[in-house]
Amino acid sequence: EAQVTQNPRYLITVTGKKLTVTCSQNMNHEYMSWYRQDPGLGLRQIYYSMNVEVTDKGDVPEGYKVSRKEKRNFPLILESPSPNQTSLYFCASSSKAEIINNEQFFGPGTRLTVL
Amino acid sequence: SQKIEQNSEALNIQEGKTATLTCNYTNYSPAYLQWYRQDPGRGPVFLLLIRENEKEKRKERLKVTFDTTLKQSLFHITASQPADSATYLCALDGDTGFQKLVFGTGTRLLVSP
Numbered sequence: 001e002a003q004v005t006q007n008p009r010y011l012i013t014v015t016g017k018k019l020t021v022t023c024s025q026n027m028n029h030e031y032m033s034w035y036r037q038d039p040g041l042g043l044r045q046i047y048y049s050m051n052v053e054v055t056d057k058g059d060v061p062e063g064y065k066v067s068r069k070e071k072r073n074f075p076l077i078l079e080s081p082s083p084n085q086t087s088l089y090f091c092a093s094s095s096k097a098e099i100i101n102n103e104q105f106f107g108p109g110t111r112l113t114v115l
Numbered sequence: 116s117q118k119i120e121q122n123s124e125a126l127n128i129q130e131g132k133t134a135t136l137t138c139n140y141t142n143y144s145p146a147y148l149q150w151y152r153q154d155p156g157r158g159p160v161f162l163l164l165i166r167e168n169e170k171e172k173r174k175e176r177l178k179v180t181f182d183t184t185l186k187q188s189l190f191h192i193t194a195s196q197p198a199d200s201a202t203y204l205c206a207l208d209g210d211t212g213f214q215k216l217v218f219g220t221g222t223r224l225l226v227s228p
Contacts, residue, residue, distance in 0.1 A: 035218075040123070042218040042220040043159070043206075045215070090159075102216065104151075106160070107158050
């Protein structure tokens with residue numbers, strides 16, 4: 001089944017404790033993105049990647065890091081989480097071959113709470 | 116400033132009626148606009164894309180219109196069913212950035228039997 005998976009789905013942590021949210025897709029997509037979704041603000045792009053070893057900042061990159069060492073994986077790293085990073089996070093992928101449509105395939109989401 | 120707006124109030128309709136959701140934008144010149152469905156606790160799912168040179172696009176019970184003069188897209192679900200209850204997001208291509216999508220905050224649709 002074609003899908004984007006994220007782990008963990010739920011995470012409660014404390015300020016300053018480094019964490020990683022994993023994202024993996026099995027569709028051989030070139031493009032991957034991370035979004036956060038907050039009430040009243042909609043989905044906002046954090047980082048995106050055009051291919052292996054190619055990443056760039058989105059609209060709200062502060063406090064986050066990403067890496068793309070393999071085509072299928074795109075982990076999101078919070079080196080020192082703060083309470084304002086409490087949010088619902090989505091990983092998404094899309095195909096270069098379908099760039100004209102830019103259809104995003106989203107993962108199930110990770111609900112992060114930083115105390 | 117640039118904005119993309121969807122009605123934040125939930126839309127309640129009865130089964131069998133047509134639901135119409137609105138997406139308005141300001142200070143964007145999108146080449147296309149997308150609609151996604153999002154169920155509670157799940158990621159958005161792509162439904163339809165309409166390009167700037169298309170007035171209308173249909174897919175089964177869904178119809179989307181795109182008026183670049185009014186800077187508005189309308190999303191219609193005909194013969195609505197309780198299973199159509201969800202939040203619907205619109206997204207358009209932002210002016211800057213690779214594959215830059217800008218999302219609205221979504222409108223929740225509730226279809227009662």
